[in-house]
Amino acid sequence: MNQEEQVTVLGLWGSPFSKRVEMVLKLKGIPYEYNEEDVYGNKSPMLLKYNPIHKKDPVLVHNGRSIAESLVIVEYIEDTWKTSQTILPQDPYERAMARFWAKHVDEKVMVAMWKACWGPKSEREKETKEAYEGLKYLEKELGDRHFFGGETIGFVDIAADFIGYWLGIVQEASGVTIMTAEEFPNLQRRSKDFIGNDFIKEVLPPKQKIAALLKAQFGSVTSKLNVIKV
Template identity: 85%
Template sequence: MKVLNPSEAVGVTDVKEDVYGNKSPMLLKYNPIHKKVPVLVHGGRSIAESLVIVEYIEDTWKTSQPILPQDPYERAMARFWANYVDDKVMLALWKACWGPETEREKLVEEASEGLKFLEKELGDKLFFGGETIGFVDIAADFIGYWLGIVQEASGVTIMTAEKFPKLQRWSEDFVGNNFIKEVLPPKQKLLAFFKAQFGSGKSN
């Protein structure tokens, strides 16, 4: 949970939350509907859900490198693909890695289908946002960084350079970005967590 100064994005307080434990009073206060992170608190008011938070940041703090395109159609398409990643692809990838082993082949195929659409949408662009990281890239951070760790922890392989060369290249460029590297959690710590939390991919 992020708590910001009312007037500017300085003096940020980062409040950690145990997502698998009891919900803190602060989380229940600021996100009583979903009762989960992330939550951004700015000027005493809370904003929940990742993509909503990103759009709020975009609208509140103007920069020379906007997250969303200025053209209305391109802006709408960015929202479409970001929602597609958030609602469809991430869930399919998670199920493929940790779902029932008896359904593994079907789940991996469904997840791969989702990645195929993203591979085509990315095309020859450096990022989904073009030359710079944009809204869709931020939404797809699970694919860019977390998926490799989840695959290693679960023993399930879905995205490879052979099957998805453009997404794999994008993933490396995304994770290698200096701004992104600063906020990524340590790989080995995440790997140990997933293995301890979910086992070695042998789901019931």
């Protein structure tokens, strides 16, 4: 990689947010260096330098300039490297809708799913219903398309990487079931195609390692909460 094209990712091995950045770089064929960050322990001088406000991953450093927040980084990569693999639609309306659904994933679905599995016990049923409803909207939006991006992986697919890979591990580790193949056939089909992509597979962390980390940090709620059926 030329000096004028230095690309570095500051990330966390098990974070779906960090992996969004690596996924897009892989899909676009952009070489990069990777620095693992201990955001829960001693933060590196590099992380503090390039993300002094949030002090967390992911951070993209391109030619000495830094960009933080995963979806902001993904848009920067899309606008900077014009390759045959496009992530965002060119049509302004379709582009706006992709941003809308990505925000829906981050602010509605992911937050509710996490709280449903490991939030306060008094809130789990409410959060499970919210997660379920949020997933139903995504199920309808996806329809019979291979991906949210159509025939190829797009912006919303990258935003929904948690649903495509991490959610199954989280459900198994927590004992809480929200998304099933019977009720979400479109999302399940997309998840299989998503994690089956060769470039995506390159950056996915091992399932066993994520499951072990989740159980060590949160334990299983199975003994406290029956599997939820909505």
